[in-house]
Amino acid sequence: MDPCHLEAYIYGFWFLVLFQYVPATSGGSFIRIIQPQWPIWSSARDTRSRAIVNAARLSLGSEPDGLARGVYVDLAVVIIRTMPRKKLPRRSRGLYSPLQLAGKSLQWFFENFLVDHPALEPSFIRVVALMAPVLVELKLGAPRHAPDLPTYYNELSGLIQDAERQAEKQALALYASWRFRFQQYGFSIAGAGEDFSVCRTTRSWANKDLPQRLNGLAGDFEKDDDDDDEEQPNPPPNPNSSSAAQSKQEKARNTLIDSYTLVAPSYIDARREEIDQLCDDAEDEDDEESEDRDDVHASGVPRSDFTRIDEARRAAEDALRMRARAQRLHQDFDAKVEVLKNEIRAGRSGPRVQRSMAEAEQQLANHLANYREAVASCRTAMTDLVSILKPTQNDTLRPFSEADINLYHRFTFAASDSRSFYETRTPEDFFSGQENTVWSGVLHLGTQLAEDYLRYIEGQVRQWELEEIQRRSHVYFPSYDTQ
Structure with a gap:
């Protein structure tokens, strides 16, 4: 298995990436959530009918959003904006004395009251708006075993561009929704496996672009969601790669898929040794190729070719x-x-x-x-x-170096010879000012520059949290006993 080609794995991987930069809190409020398949806008058909929850294909399909109609972001960092209820529902009055809430701040309610009475949260507050500082749209990773540089570059750039186009539509839908009426700007991440680009969108940008697109908003988004499941097929096999070791690997992989998928557990239990051997065959290279050789670099490139x-x-x-x-x-x-x-x-x-x-x-x-x-x-x-x-054979390295990908990128853009495929600017330079930005160059997770960008975005999200905490500190509960 190649996890970078399984979108479900990418969700969990990026979920951990987003959590990695969250600062540890001690005694403070932690008010964000990181939500997969976050619905910005839902089709009116879904709100009128609940039949979709009974669709058997939901559990059989490989895509979590296969039946989604509307705009669903793969991952979103979300802050919930709440207010005290103006009138307390009659059924809730006997659960806790409202007299003890009168004049208390909303921040006190979250930090002190809910610790001892978590079940009363829906009774005393209501959600009035949402804010999504970060939207993440994910695509499959570029093929790890691409036959050549043009194939790898075209696949990667195409995946990133597809994610960018979809992320822009998601941002437009966000600013077009009353639920996000307090949000003035946000960050979008367009990812393809471990590579991604970023941009900042603003409410003023959406105001300029939305009028031309609002009429077709629903149709465009529903079409994109329907097509998204089929838009990234696995790349075709390279006809020039037909060594004995690869044939052995392909045979083992196909046997695992064809013979040991959707079968009785007892059938698998009785053939564990055979399955173990197939797993070894599917992963191992030919002994001669795996030996350490002085004439071959660790990347798999013959030194004579250098x-x-x-x-x-x-x-x-x-x-x-x-x-x-x-x-x-x-x-x-x-x-x-x-x-x-x-x-x-x-x-x-x-x-x-x-x-x-x-x-x-x-x-x-x-x-x-x-x-x-x-x-x-x-x-x-x-x-x-x-x-x-040729692509490197070392599985710990990318198929082609960043310098070579940049070189080929410059070749494809004759009108901009100095343009770089990978981002080189610092996040402070790229995000300078307050307006929306174009998409950045590509960033690769694990590099120092990618770390800097993600930490910069995390700092902005943290600022949103602090502003929300400050707002809560100046919002007070009414005197329910007088109602």
């Missing part, structure tokens, strides 16, 4: 720089020609202008030819690098 790879990498980097330079020169002269055209349109078409125009057009044609040549050279250099750059 020189060729380094040379191809340098050639690709040089080609990218040449392409960027040729593109800038072409754009500069294109702008110059446009200025001369404007002068001619304005009636300034003397001999000097005509001569300058002819020279500029010739230079523009030359630069265009140079740019096309640089593009072709860049494509050749990148093709050469990709052909010899």
Whole structure:
């Protein structure tokens, strides 16, 4: 099994990630919850009918949100906003003397009263609003055994982009709901396995974007939820990988799935030794390949290939720089020609202008030819690098290095040669200001920069908690005895 391809495992994994940064509290209020499949908006069909709870397919399907209609976020950090009830229900008055609550703050109620009387919480307070500082949309991880760099890059970038698009719709639905009317901003995380990007959304951003999309809100979201379960199939097997060891692994894996799934426990118990052997066969590499060899690096790359790879990498980097330079020169002269055209349109078409125009057009044609040549050279250099750059075989490493993925990313974005696939800015720089942001570059869990971003977001959530505690301290219970 490859857990990074099982979305159910990703939920639990990211649940722990979010809890990892929660500060330990001693005697203080802990008021957030981390909720999987958090409903921001539900279809009117669900609110009118409760038949969905009896759908047998809920327990048989592999997707927890297979029948969901509306907007459900994979994970959300949520703060519940409460107020004392203005009038106490008659059935609750005999459970505890309301006289002892009169004039007490809502914060006192949570810190002192509920410790001794937790069952009375619904009787004395009501939920008036919700706030979701963090929304997390998760997709399957990129294929660990991708055959080459382009396949890995395209899968990973596609997964991240899909998550980003869905996360933006979720944020729009949040700001469009009365339940979140007090929320002015929030953070969205778009994850694919252990890789993710982040952004900050604001209420003002939603105000600009919502009018064009509100009419189709329900239909768009319901379609996305229906399609989400099928949008990430496992990548097709690599036809070039047909070694004996891999065939043995595939046979063992298929046997485990076909013969030992949905069978009687007694059948499994009687064949434990066979199952253990199949598990070994499914995971073990061929003995010759697993031996320590001086001519093979720990990553699985032959040391003899290092020189060729380094040379191809340098050639690709040089080609990218040449392409960027040729593109800038072409754009500069294109702008110059446009200025001369404007002068001619304005009636300034003397001999000097005509001569300058002819020279500029010739230079523009030359630069265009140079740019096309640089593009072709860049494509050749990148093709050469990709052909010899194989994924690492060490399971503790990523298939391709961050530097190589960034290099290929720059190749795919000719108009922005300096653009990086992975984020390089600090969270303080990225989140500077108060407005909404674009999506960050990709971050990888476990790296120092990813830690910094998650800790920054945790600090913001903690600030929300402190503000809510402060609000509760100035909200007081009425004198129920006079009602």
